[in-house]
Amino acid sequence: MPQPDAKAPSPRAEVKAVALVSSGRHPVSGRAGRAREDARAVEMGLSLAGADLSLVHAGDPEDASLRECLEGYLGMFHGLDDERDGALSLLPMQAGDDAVPLLAAWLERSGVQLALTGQRAECGEGSGMVGYLLAERLGWSIATGVAAIERCDARSVTVLQALPQGQRRRLEVRLPCLIAVDSVAEAPRQSAFGPARRGRIDTVDDRLPAGEKRPDVANVDWQWQPARARPKRLKVVKSTNARDRFKAAAAKSSASGGQVLTDLTPEQAAEKLIDYLRAEKIIADTGESSAGES
Amino acid sequence: MxxxxxxxxxxxxxxxxxxxxxxxxxxxxxxxxxxxxxxxxxxxxxxxxxxxxxxxxxxxxxxxxxxxxxxxxxSAEPARRQIVIDQPAGHVVVVPELPEGRLGDHDKDLFGLARQLADGRDLAVTAITFLSGVTGFEDAGADRVVDLAATVAEGYDPEARLAALVAVERALTPQHWIFADALPDGGDLGRRLGARLAARGAADARPATRVWQLNDGRTLSRAGDRQDILRDVARVLLALPECAEPVSETRHEARRIDLAATDEASPVAGDQATTLGVIDRGRVAVDPQEIPLAQAPFILSAGRGVSDWEGYHHAARVLGASEGASRVAVDDGYMVRTRQVGATGTFVTASCYVAVGISGAVQHLQGIAKCQRVIAINNDPSCDMVKRADLALIADGDAVLAAVCERLGQPRDGDGESWQTEESQHAAA
Structure with missing residues (x-):
């Protein structure tokens, strides 16, 4: 993907950055590991803050595959300026608990200004709501679909947001903020075995008020089932007339009222082409300059 | 006869x-x-x-x-029944995406979903737009339209839009909110609204995301890890494309309604003063050759009919188009394999596709099936690409491309400096 600032020196953050990570599943084998978008968020954080980046995860410490997932992120702490090992704060909770109050309390206490995360989790509901609920609760700003961080200073961070059709938009986000990283961000570095083994996982004993810590009750009457393939939409021709229906079913896809211009000199053809492109706003209207954005 | x-x-x-x-x-x-x-x-x-x-x-x-x-x-289309709801018992609010300022396929599916929720319960489907001058709401299935273009500035400003939606929530108290689950627009706004309503104490405001089917009053939404969730219809729904059939048999009045200005003005101003977290700094110029071919919005594609390849590359630079090629051009070694368009190469989704000297093999036409506008430049008026094209120019491809560059003020001869400016412009971007 295009990263227009790829050649610029990587911006060093003076602010304290953290990556919120979740456990992932391999899309084919279903094996536990790092989540793809969260790994991109960690990569972005490493290029921004180096080994100062801290990681946080709220999960069930009894879960057998959790260590494997988290080591996937800790193993990314290599190839940096200073050879420190990664550290991850694990906020213990039960499987059915709400992670938002835990994370919010931790973020408030730790004095973090910039939190990076993926857009959606790969396990569980995967609604992508955690970032929004956190931002709402803490009063932070949030930007989603971020492809790259261009600049980061003490007050704000300038990011590029990924739009459809490979386009980019520049946003300035006030700190403290939460940034959801898009899947077109820079690919994450591999997780290495040594740093993964050396990385620390600290279980943080939370001191939440008793009323805050509660199971997530919104999902008690949900019914989980294996994902079904979505049905292909059929092309239905609504016509009272059997002849039209048959014609539509048997028709080969053909011209839909296209305009054919013959007997043109190249100059005339070029003029027609440019007029069409300008009328459809594919190229800019003003003479020499050409912009490919539509 | x-x-x-x-x-x-x-x-x-x-x-x-x-x-x-x-x-x-x-x-x-x-x-x-x-x-x-x-x-x-x-x-x-x-x-x-x-x-x-x-x-x-x-x-x-x-x-x-x-x-x-x-x-x-x-008449091929049967006439649509006109439906008028004068006194709705409530509202189902749809916030369409409006790509390129008009209703897209995803938007029409959202209205179809809203009609499934509204019909039989005497609810009105209300569309909310942040753009003025959008047409087609009658056939899409909207009973009411709220135009918020006056309250929200042009450009990406999710917080002002959220404040406007909160004002709508206060004025209408809709039964359901329906958004398109597409980032970074509808999905972002819907999640923001869900979080805001949940923070204000609405226990049922947690949105159902990635909804793809409505069945017997319950929705199926796709979760992570190859699971689906069957749940009651949530208050805020973020729906995937093809979540429902678009409206085809009825026609609705799409009556414009004006929310009372007194309700709206003061809280919006107050919210804006406190939080202006995300500021839009405008679009960034992207090098068209760096965009993956499958996503590129504007492709200039060359086939066997092109012989002046330097002129073709120059024309692509001048027009700001991504380069594509037919299989023949790739097999002959003029273009790299990653640029091949078609069933054996890349399926492209460009909004404008210019085919120069491509006759249109079946595999190639399959590859460009999702392109919105196709322009063919070809010597042969009887070829398949000309039949597919929205605009076909029967002329020699090389000569036309050279004339295009000349007409745009950047002819190929003696243009060393103009190339460099173009390239440095992309590099700077």
């Missing part, structure tokens, strides 16, 4: 003199049996007036008499 078709409903109405629409279909009989059992013929009711004013009786069966039935059969 159209084929004569028999409409059984019309036939039945014609036979039954007590049918309420009998007079529409009944033709004056020209032959009947009288009560005495004598066959009577009315010569004036027989035949049709020909084009030069003379009555003709055609017994060959070749001509078909004009009747109201055949006129209604001629």
């Amino acid at each position: 159209s084929v004569r078709r028999i409409d059984p409903h019309a036939e039945r109405a014609r036979r039954n003199r007590l049918h309420p629409r009998h007079h529409e279909f009944a033709r004056p009989a020209w032959r009947w049996t009288s009560s005495e059992g004598v066959t009577r013929v009315n010569p004036h009711a027989l035949g049709a007036i020909g084009p030069n004013g003379i009555k003709r009786i055609d017994r060959s069966g070749a001509s078909v008499e004009a009747s109201p039935v055949s006129a209604s059969q001629a």
Whole structure:
């Protein structure tokens, strides 16, 4: 993907950055590991803050595959300026608990200004709501679909947001903020075995008020089932007339009222082409300059 | 010559003199049996007036008499029923994406989903737009339209939009909110609204994301890790494309409603003063050659009909288009394999596709099936690409591209410096 600032020196953050990570599943084998978008968020954080980046995860410490997932992120702490090992704060909770109050309390206490995360989790509901609920609760700003961080200073961070059709938009986000990283961000570095083994996982004993810590009750009457393939939409021709229906079913896809211009000199053809492109706003209207954005 | 078709409903109405629409279909009989059992013929009711004013009786069966039935059969689309809801019991609010300022396929699916929720419960489907001058809400299925273009500035400002939506929530208290689950627009706004409503104490405001089916009053939404969630219809729904069939049989009034300004003005201003977290700094110029071919918005594609390859590359630079190629051009070594368009290469989704010297093999046409506008430049007026194209120019591709560059002020001869400026512009971006 295009990263227009790829050649610029990587911006060093003076602010304290953290990556919120979740456990992932391999899309084919279903094996536990790092989540793809969260790994991109960690990569972005490493290029921004180096080994100062801290990681946080709220999960069930009894879960057998959790260590494997988290080591996937800790193993990314290599190839940096200073050879420190990664550290991850694990906020213990039960499987059915709400992670938002835990994370919010931790973020408030730790004095973090910039939190990076993926857009959606790969396990569980995967609604992508955690970032929004956190931002709402803490009063932070949030930007989603971020492809790259261009600049980061003490007050704000300038990011590029990924739009459809490979386009980019520049946003300035006030700190403290939460940034959801898009899947077109820079690919994450591999997780290495040594740093993964050396990385620390600290279980943080939370001191939440008793009323805050509660199971997530919104999902008690949900019914989980294996994902079904979505049905292909059929092309239905609504016509009272059997002849039209048959014609539509048997028709080969053909011209839909296209305009054919013959007997043109190249100059005339070029003029027609440019007029069409300008009328459809594919190229800019003003003479020499050409912009490919539509 | 159209084929004569028999409409059984019309036939039945014609036979039954007590049918309420009998007079529409009944033709004056020209032959009947009288009560005495004598066959009577009315010569004036027989035949049709020909084009030069003379009555003709055609017994060959070749001509078909004009009747109201055949006129209604001629239209391919059946007429839509007009639906008017004067006093709705509530609202189902849809926030369409409006790509390029008009209703897209995803938006029409959202309205279809909203109609499924609204019909039978006397609810009105209300569309909310942040753009003025959008048309087509009547056929899409909106009973009401709220135009918020005045309250929200142009550009990406999710927080101002959220404040406007909160004001709508206060004014209408809709039963359901429906957003398109597409980042970074509808999905972002819907999640923001869900979080804001949940923070304000609405326990049921947690949105259902990635909804793809509505069945018996429950929604199926796709979760992570190859699971689906079957749950009751949430208050805020973020729906995937093809979540429901678009409205096709009814037509709605799309009445503009104005929310009371007094309700709206003060809280919006207050919210904006405190939080202006995300500021739009405008679009960034992207090098078109760096965009993955499958996503590129504007592709200039070359095939066997191109012989001046330097001129072609120059034209792509001048137009700001991504480069594509047919299989022949790739096999002949003029273009790299990653640029090949078609079923054996990349399926492209460009909004404008210019095919220069490509005749249009079946595999290539499959690859460009999702392109919105296709322009063909070809010597052969009978080739398949010309049949597919929205605009076909029958001319030599090389000459046309050279003329295009000349007309845009950047001819290829003696243009060393203009190339460099173009390239440095991309590098700087």
